[in-house]
Amino acid sequence: MNDEFLKRRQRLIHDIGKDSIAILASAPRLFRNSDVEVPYRQNSDFHYLTGFDEPEAIAVIAPGQDEGEFILFCREFDPLKALWTGHYAGTQGAKEHFLANQAHPIETLGERLPDLLMNRRRVYFLLGDGSEDLDKTIFNAVRRVRTRARTGVTAPYEFLALEHLLHEYRLRKSEREIELMDQAAQVSVEAHKKAMKASRPGMMEYEIEAVLLNEFNRKGMRAPAYPSIVAAGANACVLHYTENRSELKDGDLLLIDAGVENHSYASDITRTFPISGTFTEPQKQLYELVLKAQLAAIEIIKPGCLWNQPHDLAIAILTEGLIKLGLLIGERETLVKEEAYKRFYMHRTGHWLGMDVHDVGDYMTNGEWRSLEEGMVLTVEPGLYVPNDSDIDPCWWGIGIRIEDDVLVTQTGYRVLTAGLPKTVVEIESYMAG
Ligand code: GLY
Numbered sequence: 001m002n003d004e005f006l007k008r009r010q011r012l013i014h015d016i017g018k019d020s021i022a023i024l025a026s027a028p029r030l031f032r033n034s035d036v037e038v039p040y041r042q043n044s045d046f047h048y049l050t051g052f053d054e055p056e057a058i059a060v061i062a063p064g065q066d067e068g069e070f071i072l073f074c075r076e077f078d079p080l081k082a083l084w085t086g087h088y089a090g091t092q093g094a095k096e097h098f099l100a101n102q103a104h105p106i107e108t109l110g111e112r113l114p115d116l117l118m119n120r121r122r123v124y125f126l127l128g129d130g131s132e133d134l135d136k137t138i139f140n141a142v143r144r145v146r147t148r149a150r151t152g153v154t155a156p157y158e159f160l161a162l163e164h165l166l167h168e169y170r171l172r173k174s175e176r177e178i179e180l181m182d183q184a185a186q187v188s189v190e191a192h193k194k195a196m197k198a199s200r201p202g203m204m205e206y207e208i209e210a211v212l213l214n215e216f217n218r219k220g221m222r223a224p225a226y227p228s229i230v231a232a233g234a235n236a237c238v239l240h241y242t243e244n245r246s247e248l249k250d251g252d253l254l255l256i257d258a259g260v261e262n263h264s265y266a267s268d269i270t271r272t273f274p275i276s277g278t279f280t281e282p283q284k285q286l287y288e289l290v291l292k293a294q295l296a297a298i299e300i301i302k303p304g305c306l307w308n309q310p311h312d313l314a315i316a317i318l319t320e321g322l323i324k325l326g327l328l329i330g331e332r333e334t335l336v337k338e339e340a341y342k343r344f345y346m347h348r349t350g351h352w353l354g355m356d357v358h359d360v361g362d363y364m365t366n367g368e369w370r371s372l373e374e375g376m377v378l379t380v381e382p383g384l385y386v387p388n389d390s391d392i393d394p395c396w397w398g399i400g401i402r403i404e405d406d407v408l409v410t411q412t413g414y415r416v417l418t419a420g421l422p423k424t425v426v427e428i429e430s431y432m433a434g
């Protein structure tokens with residue numbers, strides 16, 4: 001993987017040029033209470049460029065720097081500290097294992113930075129990533145360079161958003177990144193299958209969550225990419241439901257939206273299935289409508305397809321189906337224009353997927369929806385959520401359905417990374433019966 005991190009830094013060095021420098025901070029350590037730390041997760045941009053997953057680190061990419069272009073400021077190794085926290089790289093490890101050309105104790109950043117900034121025109125840094133300490137250190141260092149002006153030294157005078165470049169890189173996945181996402185997808189598929197098999201009336205949502213987490217952990221992937229949603233019955237209509245404390249009732253559906261993270265890469269899958277193993281007629285009708293929209297939206301994915309096309313197609317199909325079922329009254333085009341479907345379908349049909357579950361990258365460029373390109377990964381996740389409103393036939397009340405897969409754009413079309421998980425009514429019912 002070091003080759004890959006090196007290639008990314010070289011690309012950045014090439015793109016920003018010798019009169020620029022890029023500086024970024026690791027994610028802060030977070031505490032849930034008192035001195036109990038939340039499991040550490042590196043900032044995605046920092047990981048993308050360095051592979052160095054420790055806190056209290058600053059990476060500097062300094063094109064053309066004599067002593068080497070990748071400089072890592074990190075915690076110096078202290079065997080007494082390591083006794084409590086476990087091993088960490090230290091400056092020696094930063095050079096040996098992470099290919100830093102130079103590594104220095106983090107405390108020396110302020111005094112070393114002016115020399116690195118000297119005679120450069122632009123500083124690229126992450127805007128709004130919350131590392132105000134680093135922002136202050138950078139601007140103080142710039143001020144110190146200015147005090148040397150009479151010796152002929154110049155200070156940077158352009159400050160740019162590093163993420164503008166990095167997030168474009170991150171949008172197109174390399175072979176190695178796709179491999180990591182494939183692995184995450186496969187483990188998540190297995191976890192969903194086990195959860196589907198385990199579900200029965202009388203169980204609690206958190207028991208099903210435990211099945212998912214157990215499978216993630218068993219495969220050595222220790223963290224979900226986001227809090228798992230295990231939503232029985234009408235809980236599925238709460239889009240970000242994570243309470244997971246209700247009982248699974250006979251006759252209800254169970255919506256599970258869960259995915260594991262693998263070496264910082266996310267998977268994101270939703271399946272909805274009947275707790276007792278058989279769909280009721282109204283559940284089946286709505287399910288098949290969502291499935292029709294999902295399959296059609298996936299089918300048009302290929303390079304050149306505009307970002308919004310799968311969403312627009314899903315909306316058209318869902319609206320048409322809602323009219324047929326009597327949940328919407330009127331003419332399709334008018335209802336789409338008036339966004340009447342939003343009463344039952346209030347979110348978008350997908351998002352970029354990568355290191356972040358809602359991954360970075362612009363969806364529009366120059367005021368237009370962007371075209372899909374080979375190597376991009378997106379989710380396709382239409383849904384329908386029916387409220388218990390008095391003007392709706394009670395047979396539909398509280399039914400919430402979403403079907404979500406992760407899709408890679410290939411040279412000629414697409415590949416569903418999360419294939420192999422039962423999805424049609426027949427597949428689900430026979431899998432659960434088996
Ligand atoms: N699991 C978050 C999402 O589907 O967007």
Ligand code: MN
Pocket residue numbers: 268351379381404
């Ligand atoms: Mn999603």
Ligand code: MN
Pocket residue numbers: 257258268269270404
């Ligand atoms: Mn999801």
